[in-house]
Amino acid sequence: MSFLKRVVILCYVTLGLFTGSFFLLAFLNFLDVRSMMEIFYAVSFAENLKLVTGIIAVVLLFINFIFYSVFSTGRKRENALAFDNPDGRVNVSLGALEDIIKRLTGRLSEVKDSKLNITISKKGLKVKVNMVVASEVSIPGLTSRVQDLIKKKIQDAIGLEEEIEVEIFVNKILPDQGREKVQSDKQETQDVSEPGIPFHGYRA
Known part of the structure:
Protein backbone atom coordinates (compact mmCIF):
# COMPACT_ATOMS: atom_id res chain seq x y z
CA MET A 1 0.00 0.00 0.00
CA SER A 2 1.41 3.40 -1.00
CA PHE A 3 2.24 6.13 1.50
CA LEU A 4 -0.40 8.51 0.12
CA LYS A 5 -3.12 5.87 0.32
CA ARG A 6 -2.23 5.13 3.93
CA VAL A 7 -2.40 8.82 4.82
CA VAL A 8 -5.81 9.19 3.16
CA ILE A 9 -7.19 6.14 5.00
CA LEU A 10 -5.76 7.38 8.29
CA CYS A 11 -7.29 10.86 7.88
CA TYR A 12 -10.64 9.39 6.87
CA VAL A 13 -10.75 7.03 9.86
CA THR A 14 -9.60 9.75 12.28
CA LEU A 15 -12.14 12.27 10.99
CA GLY A 16 -14.95 9.73 11.10
CA LEU A 17 -14.04 8.64 14.62
CA PHE A 18 -13.82 12.22 15.87
CA THR A 19 -17.10 13.30 14.24
CA GLY A 20 -18.99 10.24 15.42
CA SER A 21 -17.68 10.58 18.98
CA PHE A 22 -18.50 14.30 19.04
CA PHE A 23 -22.13 13.82 18.02
CA LEU A 24 -22.57 10.81 20.29
CA LEU A 25 -21.28 12.67 23.35
CA ALA A 26 -23.44 15.67 22.47
CA PHE A 27 -26.51 13.45 22.09
CA LEU A 28 -25.88 11.82 25.48
CA ASN A 29 -25.41 15.25 27.11
CA PHE A 30 -21.84 14.41 28.09
CA LEU A 31 -20.56 17.33 26.06
CA ASP A 32 -21.59 20.98 26.16
CA VAL A 33 -21.75 22.00 22.52
CA ARG A 34 -21.89 25.71 23.33
CA SER A 35 -18.72 25.51 25.43
CA MET A 36 -16.95 23.57 22.70
CA MET A 37 -17.93 26.17 20.09
CA GLU A 38 -16.59 28.94 22.34
CA ILE A 39 -13.29 27.08 22.69
CA PHE A 40 -13.03 26.59 18.91
CA TYR A 41 -13.85 30.26 18.39
CA ALA A 42 -11.18 31.36 20.87
CA VAL A 43 -8.57 29.07 19.31
CA SER A 44 -9.30 30.31 15.79
CA PHE A 45 -8.52 33.92 16.78
CA ALA A 46 -5.55 33.26 19.08
CA GLU A 47 -2.34 32.72 17.11
CA ASN A 48 -0.49 31.01 19.95
CA LEU A 49 -3.33 28.59 20.68
CA LYS A 50 -3.77 27.93 16.97
CA LEU A 51 -0.10 26.98 16.64
CA VAL A 52 -0.19 24.70 19.68
CA THR A 53 -3.40 23.05 18.49
CA GLY A 54 -1.91 22.46 15.03
CA ILE A 55 1.25 20.88 16.50
CA ILE A 56 -0.82 18.59 18.74
CA ALA A 57 -2.98 17.54 15.78
CA VAL A 58 0.07 16.74 13.62
CA VAL A 59 1.69 14.74 16.44
CA LEU A 60 -1.49 12.73 17.04
CA LEU A 61 -1.87 12.00 13.33
CA PHE A 62 1.77 10.90 13.14
CA ILE A 63 1.38 8.58 16.14
CA ASN A 64 -1.77 7.08 14.63
CA PHE A 65 0.05 6.57 11.34
CA ILE A 66 2.90 4.74 13.10
CA PHE A 67 0.47 2.44 14.90
CA TYR A 68 -1.43 1.80 11.67
CA SER A 69 1.77 0.97 9.78
CA THR A 105 -3.58 -34.52 -1.86
CA GLY A 106 -5.52 -34.44 -5.14
CA ARG A 107 -3.08 -36.98 -6.61
CA LEU A 108 -4.01 -39.53 -3.95
CA SER A 109 -6.76 -41.83 -5.17
CA GLU A 110 -7.92 -42.48 -1.60
CA VAL A 111 -8.64 -38.77 -1.01
CA LYS A 112 -11.78 -37.70 -2.86
CA ASP A 113 -11.76 -34.06 -1.74
CA SER A 114 -9.78 -31.83 0.62
CA LYS A 115 -9.86 -28.32 2.07
CA LEU A 116 -6.87 -26.69 3.73
CA ASN A 117 -6.07 -23.86 6.07
CA ILE A 118 -2.51 -22.86 7.01
CA THR A 119 -1.74 -20.56 9.92
CA ILE A 120 1.45 -19.30 11.53
CA SER A 121 1.88 -19.44 15.29
CA LYS A 122 4.76 -18.90 17.69
CA LYS A 123 5.42 -22.64 17.72
CA GLY A 124 5.64 -22.90 13.95
CA LEU A 125 3.40 -23.73 11.02
CA LYS A 126 -0.01 -25.35 11.52
CA VAL A 127 -1.82 -27.08 8.68
CA LYS A 128 -5.48 -28.07 9.04
CA VAL A 129 -6.82 -30.50 6.44
CA ASN A 130 -10.47 -31.50 6.01
CA MET A 131 -10.73 -34.62 3.87
CA VAL A 132 -13.31 -36.79 2.19
CA VAL A 133 -11.97 -40.33 1.84
CA ALA A 134 -13.07 -43.62 0.35
CA SER A 135 -14.52 -46.30 2.61
CA GLU A 136 -12.11 -49.07 1.60
CA VAL A 137 -8.99 -47.30 2.94
CA SER A 138 -7.33 -47.56 6.32
CA ILE A 139 -7.88 -44.16 7.90
CA PRO A 140 -4.93 -44.36 10.37
CA GLY A 141 -2.57 -45.42 7.60
CA LEU A 142 -3.88 -42.84 5.11
CA THR A 143 -3.80 -39.91 7.54
CA SER A 144 -0.27 -40.79 8.67
CA ARG A 145 0.83 -40.93 5.05
CA VAL A 146 -0.81 -37.59 4.24
CA GLN A 147 0.82 -35.94 7.26
CA ASP A 148 4.27 -37.16 6.20
CA LEU A 149 3.73 -36.06 2.59
CA ILE A 150 2.58 -32.58 3.62
CA LYS A 151 5.50 -32.04 5.99
CA LYS A 152 8.02 -33.22 3.40
CA LYS A 153 6.43 -31.09 0.66
CA ILE A 154 6.57 -27.90 2.74
CA GLN A 155 10.14 -28.58 3.83
CA ASP A 156 11.23 -29.25 0.24
CA ALA A 157 9.37 -26.22 -1.12
CA ILE A 158 10.63 -23.52 1.26
CA GLY A 159 13.23 -25.28 3.41
CA LEU A 160 11.32 -24.61 6.63
CA GLU A 161 13.20 -25.84 9.68
CA GLU A 162 10.53 -24.90 12.22
CA GLU A 163 7.95 -27.33 13.59
CA ILE A 164 5.12 -28.25 11.21
CA GLU A 165 1.91 -29.52 12.79
CA VAL A 166 -0.53 -31.24 10.44
CA GLU A 167 -4.04 -31.72 11.83
CA ILE A 168 -6.41 -33.86 9.76
CA PHE A 169 -10.17 -34.01 10.08
CA VAL A 170 -12.01 -36.68 8.11
CA ASN A 171 -15.47 -35.19 7.72
CA LYS A 172 -16.92 -37.73 5.29
CA ILE A 173 -16.36 -41.31 4.17
CA LEU A 174 -17.72 -42.13 0.75
CA PRO A 175 -19.28 -45.58 0.24
CA ASP A 176 -17.65 -48.13 -2.02
CA GLN A 177 -19.07 -47.37 -5.47
CA GLY A 178 -18.20 -50.81 -6.82
CA ARG A 179 -20.03 -52.54 -4.00
CA GLU A 180 -23.05 -50.27 -4.44
CA LYS A 181 -23.13 -51.07 -8.15
CA VAL A 182 -23.02 -54.84 -7.52
CA GLN A 183 -25.82 -54.56 -4.96
CA SER A 184 -27.88 -52.43 -7.34
CA ASP A 185 -27.41 -54.90 -10.23
CA LYS A 186 -28.28 -57.79 -7.94
CA GLN A 187 -31.47 -56.05 -6.81
CA GLU A 188 -32.47 -55.35 -10.41
CA THR A 189 -31.85 -59.02 -11.33
CA GLN A 190 -34.04 -60.18 -8.45
CA ASP A 191 -36.82 -57.83 -9.49
CA VAL A 192 -36.76 -59.15 -13.05
CA SER A 193 -36.47 -62.85 -12.12
CA GLU A 194 -39.35 -62.87 -9.64
CA PRO A 195 -42.38 -64.40 -11.42
CA GLY A 196 -45.61 -62.50 -11.33
CA ILE A 197 -48.73 -64.11 -9.80
CA PRO A 198 -51.30 -64.64 -12.55
CA PHE A 199 -54.73 -63.11 -12.06
CA HIS A 200 -57.56 -65.58 -12.64
CA GLY A 201 -60.42 -63.23 -12.00
CA TYR A 202 -62.90 -63.09 -9.17
CA ARG A 203 -64.71 -66.23 -8.03
CA ALA A 204 -68.36 -66.22 -7.12
Missing part, protein backbone atom coordinates in the same frame (compact mmCIF):
# COMPACT_ATOMS: atom_id res chain seq x y z
CA VAL A 70 3.01 -1.40 12.49
CA PHE A 71 -0.26 -3.31 12.79
CA SER A 72 -0.89 -3.50 9.03
CA THR A 73 2.65 -4.75 8.37
CA GLY A 74 2.37 -7.32 11.15
CA ARG A 75 -0.90 -8.58 9.74
CA LYS A 76 0.64 -8.86 6.27
CA ARG A 77 3.57 -10.86 7.61
CA GLU A 78 1.20 -13.30 9.30
CA ASN A 79 -0.18 -14.22 5.85
CA ALA A 80 3.23 -15.14 4.44
CA LEU A 81 6.33 -17.12 5.30
CA ALA A 82 9.64 -15.32 4.99
CA PHE A 83 13.15 -16.64 4.59
CA ASP A 84 16.46 -15.14 3.55
CA ASN A 85 18.35 -15.96 0.37
CA PRO A 86 21.87 -14.74 -0.40
CA ASP A 87 20.36 -12.18 -2.81
CA GLY A 88 17.59 -10.95 -0.52
CA ARG A 89 14.50 -11.77 1.50
CA VAL A 90 11.74 -13.98 0.07
CA ASN A 91 8.08 -14.02 1.16
CA VAL A 92 5.86 -16.98 0.29
CA SER A 93 2.10 -16.56 0.54
CA LEU A 94 0.24 -19.09 2.67
CA GLY A 95 -2.31 -19.31 -0.13
CA ALA A 96 0.42 -20.53 -2.48
CA LEU A 97 1.38 -23.25 0.00
CA GLU A 98 -2.27 -24.26 0.33
CA ASP A 99 -2.51 -24.65 -3.46
CA ILE A 100 0.62 -26.84 -3.51
CA ILE A 101 -0.70 -29.11 -0.76
CA LYS A 102 -4.15 -29.32 -2.35
CA ARG A 103 -2.60 -30.51 -5.60
CA LEU A 104 -0.56 -33.02 -3.61
